[in-house]
Each structure stands twice: as structure tokens, then as C-alpha cells.
Amino acid sequence: MLYDKDTLFEITVDRVKAFESLRQSLTTAPLLLIPDFKMPFKLYIDASGDGLGAALHQVQILNDKPVEGPICFISRQIKLTEARYGASQMKFLCLVWALEKPNYFLEGCVFEVITDCTTVK
Known part of the structure; x- marks a missing residue:
């Protein structure tokens, strides 16, 4: 970590890979899954002083691997x-x-x- 301006920051292969992975995640829109009503859902919720938000997810088998992905996202401002x-x-x-x-x-x-x-739990 950088603590002051005199600290030397070394660019390593691992750091470049981590940066590229982060950039890819931030610039790629999530793929919405088609709901499978035979499988259970996960409803992630959160609230702040500004708004409410929720994401409905589901674990589905894609390419023979279980993958959790979003079904829909909802949000609104606080009244x-x-x-x-x-x-x-x-x-x-x-x-x-x-x-x-x-x-x-x-x-x-x-x-x-x-x-x-x-x-709430």
C-alpha cells in the first residue's frame, strides 16, 4: 500500500493482471439470467439515506458449473x-x-x- 509520496510503487505482473481484471469487471454489463422457477432465488437488499436497492439472483448451471447471476435489479429514491x-x-x-x-x-x-x-436477519 502507498502511505506517503516517497513510497516507491512497483508494477508487477500480478498487479497488472489484477488491474485488467478490475477494469474488465467495471466496464462489462452483467448478463441477466432467465429465471428457473424450479430453483431457489436469492434477494439481496440494501438501504441508505438516499435510496433503496435490491438484486434478485439465482444459482444456475452454466457450462456444467454452478454460477450465481442476476435476474433483475431494482432501486428507488427515499421519499x-x-x-x-x-x-x-x-x-x-x-x-x-x-x-x-x-x-x-x-x-x-x-x-x-x-x-x-x-x-432483519
């Missing part, structure tokens, strides 16, 4: 009245909102909700 919510209330708001939005994917299916909030 003025919601801006007064505490952190736990905001996460629960996000959970309820995320369950209502893509309900056509989740209704009658097995799914897991994944969040960083211990209250």
Missing part, C-alpha cells in the same frame, strides 16, 4: 417522509418494498433474503 426512518426501519422498508416489486418472480418460489442488517 421525504422515509428520510426520518432509523437504520433498522429503513432496512425493513427496503425488504417490504423489494418483496412487493418483483413479486411475480418470488410468489410461490423458495428464496433467501440476504442483507447486512442483523435486525
Whole structure:
């Protein structure tokens, strides 16, 4: 790591490969999977002071390997009245909102909700 301006930064093959991998990941749009309603879903949720967001994922077999990929992404801004919510209330708001939005994917299916909030877990 660089701590000050006098530290010498060495460019190595591993660092170049890591940079190229990061650049590829940041500049490539994610491939959306077609949902398989026989397989369980994963609903990732998160909320902040600015907005709510969720990503519906699923593990599918692609090229004989299990691969987790996105089915859909949803997000919205926080409303003025919601801006007064505490952190736990905001996460629960996000959970309820995320369950209502893509309900056509989740209704009658097995799914897991994944969040960083211990209250929601």
C-alpha cells in the first residue's frame, strides 16, 4: 500500500493482471439470467439515506458449473417522509418494498433474503 509520496510503487505482473481484471469487471454489463422457477432465488437488499436497492439472483448451471447471476435489479429514491426512518426501519422498508416489486418472480418460489442488517436477519 502507498502511505506517503516517497513510497516507491512497483508494477508487477500480478498487479497488472489484477488491474485488467478490475477494469474488465467495471466496464462489462452483467448478463441477466432467465429465471428457473424450479430453483431457489436469492434477494439481496440494501438501504441508505438516499435510496433503496435490491438484486434478485439465482444459482444456475452454466457450462456444467454452478454460477450465481442476476435476474433483475431494482432501486428507488427515499421519499421525504422515509428520510426520518432509523437504520433498522429503513432496512425493513427496503425488504417490504423489494418483496412487493418483483413479486411475480418470488410468489410461490423458495428464496433467501440476504442483507447486512442483523435486525432483519
